[in-house]
Amino acid sequence: MRKYLFFALVNVVILATSGCTAKQAQQGQQEPEFRTTATIKDIMDSMIDPGSDVVWDSVETIVSAKGTEEKMPRTDEEWKNVRNHALMILEGTNLLLIPGRHVAKPGEKAEDPKVELAPEQIETLINQDRASWVKFAHGLHDAALESFKAIEKKDVEGLLNSGDGIDKACENCHLKYWYPNEAKTLQQQEQKQ
Numbered sequence: 142m143r144k145y146l147f148f149a150l151v152n153v154v155i156l157a158t159s160g161c162t163a164k165q166a167q168q169g170q171q172e173p174e175f176r177t178t179a180t181i182k183d184i185m186d187s188m189i190d191p192g193s194d195v196v197w198d199s200v201e202t203i204v205s206a207k208g209t210e211e212k213m214p215r216t217d218e219e220w221k222n223v224r225n226h227a228l229m230i231l232e233g234t235n236l237l238l239i240p241g242r243h244v245a246k247p248g249e250k251a252e253d254p255k256v257e258l259a260p261e262q263i264e265t266l267i268n269q270d271r272a273s274w275v276k277f278a279h280g281l282h283d284a285a286l287e288s289f290k291a292i293e294k295k296d297v298e299g300l301l302n303s304g305d306g307i308d309k310a311c312e313n314c315h316l317k318y319w320y321p322n323e324a325k326t327l328q329q330q331e332q333k334q
Contacts, residue, residue, distance in 0.1 A: 179236070180245050180246055180249075181245070184233050188230070188232075189237075189311075192227065193226075193230060195222065195223060196223060196226055197307070199219075200301040220292060231282055231286060235282070237278045243264060244260040244263045258318070277310070277318075280310045281314065288307060
């Protein structure tokens with residue numbers, strides 16, 4: 142009887158460990174969770190930048206020869222448009238954080254290499270310090286969330302005031318990744334003053 146229990150126990154252990162090994166092999170062959178098509182540049186050009194422009198331009202004072210015009214969302218449709226663009230920014234920040242997303246398409250160059258880093262350099266900076274990249278993306282998300290909250294309340298003053306936070310979040314990230322040499326120049330100028 143003891144022999145039978147011993148062999149039964151050995152068989153259970155063998156089956157259990159072989160099942161774990163098969164599961165591990167299966168898990169190693171799973172498809173990636175996300176299928177990235179757009180680059181970070183694509184997301185910036187198609188979501189973050191146009192979304193920010195609509196939010197920023199939704200409240201403004203225009204002074205011309207015709208007089209002064211106060212521009213702001215007034216109708217439900219205008220508020221919906223601004224809301225949709227704020228959502229583009231908010232969700233765009235999450236898309237920026239998907240692992241494996243490249244900065245630009247292969248072969249793409251900086252528009253102004255004297256000022257901007259090459260896409261490969263930007264990607265290296267992001268990969269070397271992913272925590273900072275996440276922090277900057279979350280900073281933009283949090284700033285855009287302030288705009289979104291104002292939009293939800295249809296608070297024109299709050300919407301106007303929140304735009305500065307988005308601008309600062311964008312600029313802080315750009316000074317680290319896109320044109321860091323400009324940040325160094327600004328620091329040197331500040332030290333001279």
